[in-house]
Amino acid sequence: MAKIIFITSDSEKIELEATSGSVMELAVQNGVQGIDGDCGGVCSCATCHVHVAPEHFAKTGPASEIEQDMLELDDDANEYSRLCCQIEVSEQLDGVVLHVAK
Amino acid sequence: MKRSEFADPFEQARNEQGIGKMQDQDDPVTMVLGLKDVRKCAHNWQTFQSGAKPGRIVVPSEVKIRDTRQIPFEVDPPEHGDYRAIVEPWFKRPLEDEYRAQLRAQIESLVDQVLTQDDVEVVGEFSLKLQSRALTLLLNTPYQESDVWIGWGTHVFRSEGEALDGDKASILYDYIDAQIERAAENPTDDLYSVLLNSEINGRKLSKEEVKGVMILTFAGGRDTVINAVTNSIAYFADHPQSLARLRDQPEITNRAVEELIRYFSPLTHMGRVVTEDTKVCPHGHDVKADSRISLCWASANRDAKTFENPNEVVLDRKVNPHVAFGFSHHNCLGATHARQIMHILLETLAAKVGSIDILNAKENIEDLDQFKRKVGFDSINVKFNPR
Ligand code: HEM
Ligand code: HEM
Numbered sequence: 001m002a003k004i005i006f007i008t009s010d011s012e013k014i015e016l017e018a019t020s021g022s023v024m025e026l027a028v029q030n031g032v033q034g035i036d037g038d039c040g041g042v043c044s045c046a047t048c049h050v051h052v053a054p055e056h057f058a059k060t061g062p063a064s065e066i067e068q069d070m071l072e073l074d075d076d077a078n079e080y081s082r083l084c085c086q087i088e089v090s091e092q093l094d095g096v097v098l099h100v101a102k
Numbered sequence: 103m104k105r106s107e108f109a110d111p112f113e114q115a116r117n118e119q120g121i122g123k124m125q126d127q128d129d130p131v132t133m134v135l136g137l138k139d140v141r142k143c144a145h146n147w148q149t150f151q152s153g154a155k156p157g158r159i160v161v162p163s164e165v166k167i168r169d170t171r172q173i174p175f176e177v178d179p180p181e182h183g184d185y186r187a188i189v190e191p192w193f194k195r196p197l198e199d200e201y202r203a204q205l206r207a208q209i210e211s212l213v214d215q216v217l218t219q220d221d222v223e224v225v226g227e228f229s230l231k232l233q234s235r236a237l238t239l240l241l242n243t244p245y246q247e248s249d250v251w252i253g254w255g256t257h258v259f260r261s262e263g264e265a266l267d268g269d270k271a272s273i274l275y276d277y278i279d280a281q282i283e284r285a286a287e288n289p290t291d292d293l294y295s296v297l298l299n300s301e302i303n304g305r306k307l308s309k310e311e312v313k314g315v316m317i318l319t320f321a322g323g324r325d326t327v328i329n330a331v332t333n334s335i336a337y338f339a340d341h342p343q344s345l346a347r348l349r350d351q352p353e354i355t356n357r358a359v360e361e362l363i364r365y366f367s368p369l370t371h372m373g374r375v376v377t378e379d380t381k382v383c384p385h386g387h388d389v390k391a392d393s394r395i396s397l398c399w400a401s402a403n404r405d406a407k408t409f410e411n412p413n414e415v416v417l418d419r420k421v422n423p424h425v426a427f428g429f430s431h432h433n434c435l436g437a438t439h440a441r442q443i444m445h446i447l448l449e450t451l452a453a454k455v456g457s458i459d460i461l462n463a464k465e466n467i468e469d470l471d472q473f474k475r476k477v478g479f480d481s482i483n484v485k486f487n488p489r
């Protein structure tokens with residue numbers, strides 16, 4: 001079980017728990033505002049963009065090359081950006097804080 | 103070659119030049135072919151604009167047959183964003199349970215119907231019907247309207263052998279004008295009425311603007327959906343084991359939808375008008391101000407630099423950063439609707455159909471000058487066999 005904390009662009013804090021699946025799925029199932037997951041998680045739509053809190057970046061690790069290619073053209077992207085459909089839920093994530101980009 | 107195989111005509115040009123050239127009514131087009139380059143150009147709306155003369159960013163060009171600006175398709179940021187904000191919530195309705203249930207009922211009854219026939223011409227008797235009926239949900243208009251649209255046949259804009267036909271297009275334009283008048287007099291809760299009642303920057307949308315949105319909804323969602331559906335039927339005819347797999351592993355259905363859409367890329371490319379002398383990568387080809395480029399989604403989706411085994415349908419492809427629905431500002435407004443159609447179609451076929459026999463097929467080859475691309479079928483006759 002990992003606890004994952006989303007902070008939306010309206011500064012709403014949403015704490016969720018999960019054991020499996022992707023972070024995007026967790027967010028969509030719980031209606032986290034700003035995460036749409038249009039492509040269902042195949043890394044094609046960029047509607048699941050989050051900024052990982054810098055102090056937690058080790059929990060998620062950096063974006064893959066394919067993710068970076070997508071994010072490179074996103075005006076809101078920074079070095080802590082991830083497409084959260086590409087983050088699998090695991091114990092390692094426990095306590096991670098994710099700022100929703102949109 | 104199997105009927106459902108769609109070759110990649112762009113491979114050599116993509117790898118060697120990164121671009122292709124196409125003549126079109128004395129307004130040539132430089133086709134951008136690589137995935138990263140297509141994305142970059144799509145993102146850079148200042149240099150590669152959509153808000154040019156109406157019809158010019160479509161290839162083949164439609165400047166000679168229409169003056170109505172399609173909205174939001176032929177508008178650039180920041181106005182583009184204002185229009186998108188008006189229509190986006192409406193185009194997310196396909197995610198609602200009620201919408202999905204109605205769409206499922208439509209698709210199940212159509213599949214039940216074709217299962218009783220010995221010979222089904224898929225384009226006209228299946229895909230066009232499915233697309234037209236589903237569109238009544240998207241527009242929130244009475245189901246019976248779909249009979250009118252089905253009556254237009256598959257090509258509302260084209261006569262036999264002719265790429266563009268102004269007279270035929272006017273059938274659609276006249277129909278939409280009449281619907282807008284109807285909605286202005288007797289508003290309902292359909293899309294025409296909602297648009298007529300929408301505001302942009304403190305004023306109501308004009309009838310001309312409403313027309314621009316409605317035409318686009320008909321035009322953009324017609325051939326694309328028909329090709330996606332028809333080609334998928336051909337794929338399952340050649341790969342009955344994939345139907346069985348979707349039955350056993352329904353959790354891969356989403357990936358299968360994205361993969362089929364990547365592989366078939368129902369919209370080959372879309373143009374932009376260049377606003378300043380510049381280069382399109384990667385080999386620095388010059389393009390001149392006021393010339394045209396196109397963003398070739400179909401080529402980008404076979405780019406081996408990103409996609410392993412790009413010319414195979416890998417049904418459960420996990421990472422699939424395709425651009426079949428476009429990229430950046432103008433990404434497809436109808437994608438939620440199209441994805442729901444495909445998702446429910448795959449589930450329904452898996453549940454009800456055991457195999458599909460192809461009896462006869464005539465390919466639809468798009469002539470892009472330097473390239474000939476199979477985009478679908480003019481006609482394909484099949485027999486659907488129940489499980
Ligand atoms: C599998 C089916 C479909 C495919 C592959 C597809 C593909 C595309 C692509 C590639 C674009 C980007 C064009 C550009 O960048 O210039 C686009 C835009 C658009 N599509 Fe689709 N489309 C599909 C279905 C639909 C449907 C069902 C509708 C509506 C009924 C629709 C409406 C639109 C609209 C309105 C735009 C313009 C969006 C804008 O400019 O902001 N499409 N589509
Ligand atoms: C008023 C607007 C439009 C008009 C008048 C129009 C007209 C046409 C015509 C005449 C063809 C046949 C071309 C040929 O046979 O060479 C065609 C094909 C096609 N159009 Fe459009 N189009 C419009 C908008 C769009 C948009 C916005 C999209 C997608 C976003 C789209 C997607 C397609 C596709 C995928 C085909 C190929 C279908 C096939 O050959 O099977 N169209 N359209």
Ligand code: FES
Binds near residue numbers: 024040
């Ligand atoms: S859900 Fe589409 S890219 Fe993450």
